[in-house]
Amino acid sequence: xxxxxxxxxxxxxxxxxxxxxxxxxxxxxxxxxxxxxxxxxxxxxxxxxxxxxxxxxxxxxxxxxxxxxxxxxxxxxxxxxxxxxxxxxxxxxxxxxxxxxxxxxxxxxxxxxxxxxxxxxxxxxxxxxxxxxxxxxxxxxxxxxxxxxxxxxxxxxxxxxxxxxxxxxxxxxxxxxxxxxxxxxxxxxxxxxxxxxxxxxxxxxxxxxxxxxxxxxxxxxxxxxxxxxxxxxxxxxxxxxxxxxxxxxxxxxxxxxxxxxxxxxxxxxxxxxxxxxxxxxxxxxxxxxxx
Numbered sequence: 011x012x013x014x015x016x017x018x019x020x021x022x023x024x025x026x027x028x029x030x031x032x033x034x035x036x037x038x039x040x041x042x043x044x045x046x047x048x049x050x051x052x053x054x055x056x057x058x059x060x061x062x063x064x065x066x067x068x069x070x071x072x073x074x075x076x077x078x079x080x081x082x083x084x085x086x087x088x089x090x091x092x093x094x095x096x097x098x099x100x101x102x103x104x105x106x107x108x109x110x111x112x113x114x115x116x117x118x119x120x121x122x123x124x125x126x127x128x129x130x131x132x133x134x135x136x137x138x139x140x141x142x143x144x145x146x147x148x149x150x151x152x153x154x155x156x157x158x159x160x161x162x163x164x165x166x167x168x169x170x171x172x173x174x175x176x177x178x179x180x181x182x183x184x185x186x187x188x189x190x191x192x193x194x195x196x197x198x199x200x201x202x203x204x205x206x207x208x209x210x211x212x213x214x215x216x217x218x219x220x221x222x223x224x225x226x227x228x229x230x231x232x233x234x235x236x237x238x239x240x241x242x243x244x245x246x247x248x249x250x251x252x253x254x255x256x257x258x259x260x261x262x263x264x265x266x267x268x269x270x271x272x273x274x275x276x277x278x279x280x281x282x283x284x285x286x287x288x289x290x291x292x293x294x295x296x297x298x299x300x301x
Contacts, residue, residue: 082108083283085227087123087276089297098152098238099128099160099265101180102228103194117289123227126194128180129154133241135254138163146170148254150243150261164261173260176201178232196229204264207231211271218278222286226279231272234265235300273301 087102088111094100102123109122130152138149147165151158160180167174180197187193201207211231217224243258245251277295284290 081118081287083111083117083119083280083287083289085121085123085225086119086280086283087125087228088119089276089280090291090294092125092297094125094127094235094297094300096129096237097125097127097235098130098241099178100233100235101126101128101178101194101196101199102231103196104227104229112291115289117287117291123229126180126196128152128160130159130237130241131155132244133258134244135251135258137250137254138165147174148257150258152241162261164257166257173204173257173264174202176204176261176264194229196232199230199232201268204268208264208268208271211268211275215271215274215278218275218282222282226275228272228276231268232265233269233272233301234262235269237300238262238265269301273298 085104088109091111102125104121104123106121108118108120111117111119132153134151134153136149136151138147139145145165147163150162150164152160152162158181160178163175163177163179164173165175165177166172178199178201180193182193183197184193188195188197214224214226218226239262243255245254277298280294284294
């Protein structure tokens, strides 16, 4: 998750570098002007020694632009403008754009959070193992129309009967794509402990309900819809496949709990921002029917 305070600081202009002052080192006898045919200036120059103001620094990894205005929502996921009917998973990415959510009365959102819909009509399984670390697990591959749309890598913990680390990878992910900003950071989500992550969201939900100074951006979470539960896992009839089917059911339960906690935080922060700008949206919780 990503949390931050919505208090914006005004931009402070960069200070201009001044001239160098101080005693000269090794001043010649009679001073620097001793051998010249012109008189030295009576006062040191001022304007000529000043430099033009430097442009602001540019950072590829700079955060979204802050908009210091009380009339716009900030970093809100506008769930009411999206259709989740054909998605099985939803991840989130924050944009620096200012989006008009409603024309009259006008409602705008800066640094708006956009969804990435993962669609699937089939899920396949194969065993996963790492010889170097001895880690074992499952690879669940979601596909739509025969095209891969997402991979879910599940590592088993302890004696191999409990789900440990879960990694959700979308096809567009690569370190180069993330660095070039052609793919959202949320195209790779890593949950070392899904249950602990869900509990941290429950604590955050309480903070959002009691504090107006905390913001929430769900870029490190996902939301699963009811369509994920309806997918039928394709496996063989081996004993390993029976274990995989059991862990697939457990994974869906973990994702359901994570989804509910994420949606609770999303809605709580959205309502907090709407109250801040004295606005309301009818049906802002409609998306919960598919979560």
